[in-house]
Amino acid sequence: MPQHNHVEKHFMGSDFVRDIVIGMSDGLTVPFALAAGLSGAVDTTTLILTAGSAEIAAGSIAMGLGGYLAGKTDDEHYENELKREQLEVVEVPDREEEEVAEIFRGYGLEEEQVKSITSTMRKNPDQWVDFMMRFELGLEKQEPSRARNSAITIAISYIVGGLIPLMPYFFIHHPASALKVSVIVTLLALLVFGYVKGRFTGAKPWKSAIQTAVVGGLAAAVAFGLARLLS
Amino acid sequence: MPQHNHVEKHFMGSDFVRDIVIGMSDGLTVPFALAAGLSGAVDTTTLILTAGSAEIAAGSIAMGLGGYLAGKTDDEHYENELKREQLEVVEVPDREEEEVAEIFRGYGLEEEQVKSITSTMRKNPDQWVDFMMRFELGLEKQEPSRARNSAITIAISYIVGGLIPLMPYFFIHHPASALKVSVIVTLLALLVFGYVKGRFTGAKPWKSAIQTAVVGGLAAAVAFGLARLLS
Numbered sequence: 001m002p003q004h005n006h007v008e009k010h011f012m013g014s015d016f017v018r019d020i021v022i023g024m025s026d027g028l029t030v031p032f033a034l035a036a037g038l039s040g041a042v043d044t045t046t047l048i049l050t051a052g053s054a055e056i057a058a059g060s061i062a063m064g065l066g067g068y069l070a071g072k073t074d075d076e077h078y079e080n081e082l083k084r085e086q087l088e089v090v091e092v093p094d095r096e097e098e099e100v101a102e103i104f105r106g107y108g109l110e111e112e113q114v115k116s117i118t119s120t121m122r123k124n125p126d127q128w129v130d131f132m133m134r135f136e137l138g139l140e141k142q143e144p145s146r147a148r149n150s151a152i153t154i155a156i157s158y159i160v161g162g163l164i165p166l167m168p169y170f171f172i173h174h175p176a177s178a179l180k181v182s183v184i185v186t187l188l189a190l191l192v193f194g195y196v197k198g199r200f201t202g203a204k205p206w207k208s209a210i211q212t213a214v215v216g217g218l219a220a221a222v223a224f225g226l227a228r229l230l231s
Numbered sequence: 232m233p234q235h236n237h238v239e240k241h242f243m244g245s246d247f248v249r250d251i252v253i254g255m256s257d258g259l260t261v262p263f264a265l266a267a268g269l270s271g272a273v274d275t276t277t278l279i280l281t282a283g284s285a286e287i288a289a290g291s292i293a294m295g296l297g298g299y300l301a302g303k304t305d306d307e308h309y310e311n312e313l314k315r316e317q318l319e320v321v322e323v324p325d326r327e328e329e330e331v332a333e334i335f336r337g338y339g340l341e342e343e344q345v346k347s348i349t350s351t352m353r354k355n356p357d358q359w360v361d362f363m364m365r366f367e368l369g370l371e372k373q374e375p376s377r378a379r380n381s382a383i384t385i386a387i388s389y390i391v392g393g394l395i396p397l398m399p400y401f402f403i404h405h406p407a408s409a410l411k412v413s414v415i416v417t418l419l420a421l422l423v424f425g426y427v428k429g430r431f432t433g434a435k436p437w438k439s440a441i442q443t444a445v446v447g448g449l450a451a452a453v454a455f456g457l458a459r460l461l462s
Contacts, residue, residue, distance in 0.1 A: 029297070037288070038281070054458045202307075223288045
């Protein structure tokens with residue numbers, strides 16, 4: 001099934017990019033906003049670095065390990081549905097045939113054509129099950145390494161993204177001065193990241209660049225205002 | 232097309248649950264871990280509440296608004312692909328016919344059956360395009376309100392989840408004592424959330440409950456250790 005392989009390959013590529021986008025979007029934004037918020041509330045950068053590092057650790061574990069477990073759940077869901085379909089084509093083949101027929105009737109095929117398709121499917125139970133998985137349930141088998149790779153990609157992207165806004169606080173010990181550098185560096189990073197993300201996801205790159213920077217800037221501004229209010 | 236409507240409805244339901252799961256997984260975990268981390272590094276709960284609130288604001292904006300923009304990008308992607316397919320069935324119908332044929336050959340249909348299907352499709356360009364969108368590209372049209380609803384659901388779930396671990400710090404002013412209550416309350420909340428999540432996603436509820444609590448507990452433990460190290 002070359003078509004099937006082609007689709008898998010296409011999905012794998014965009015899954016990797018999607019994982020980087022997921023991890024880095026939040027990694028660039030949340031530690032940035034947290035550090036900005038604390039810059040308006042505390043006098044030393046030690047605490048900002050402590051909180052920022054704790055956030056990066058927590059965020060990368062929550063997103064990475066959380067993503068891993070979600071992927072494992074998807075795998076189990078796929079296997080369970082596969083077993084169910086495999087049973088159903090043996091135990092209630094007429095009902096399953098009717099489900100295939102429904103799909104094709106929806107696309108304007110004549111009853112005679114539908115009958116011809118379903119009778120061919122009944123002769124190839126494996127392909128029949130494969131068809132039901134993909135076209136009735138919309139499920140696709142993932143590579144076994146998918147959940148693990150996804151977890152690692154998301155976690156590393158989150159850490160890399162999160163270290164960028166924190167860097168200035170390592171070198172500049174006055175929170176307000178470090179914040180200024182962090183804002184400039186991070187907004188630039190968000191613009192570049194948004195632009196590249198747009199190229200990969202098919203959005204207009206400049207629009208994506210500006211939207212990404214606006215989300216990060218807004219999150220930081222709200223966090224700053226809220227931290228000022230509370231402290 | 233009753234089949235099509237059925238699929239849409241099914242997807243909408245699980246999208247709502249999925250959004251709550253996305254928002255609450257991170258909302259319960261990251262502010263919990265951040266507060267736990269800071270509890271080992273500071274002497275007053277004011278700063279933990281400030282950092283925690285800033286984190287909740289940043290996280291809910293990053294995830295909600297980020298999710299909104301991602302949804303809008305998906306909508307645009309769908310519309311662009313739709314226009315491309317609509318052009319292609321008019322401009323290069325033979326190539327498009329071959330793409331439909333490939334899909335069906337992959338499921339064991341005879342050349343004669345494939346020919347019969349493709350010639351019927353050519354008579355109904357709208358249904359043909361619909362078929363290509365769904366079965367070649369795996370794209371489905373979302374409700375226009377989808378991106379906005381998704382953003383609001385994720386953001387609110389993040390805020391609700393994040394306030395649970397922070398609550399004890401409002402009432403107990405000694406960080407170490409507040410942390411103990413926060414750990415108990417949040418682990419219980421993670422167990423309940425994981426259990427309910429398991430019921431909805433088809434995973435084993437108790438397994439899901441324990442996994443969810445372990446991710447939260449691990450994130451908090453690492454954040455606590457790292458904050459201790461750095462402060």
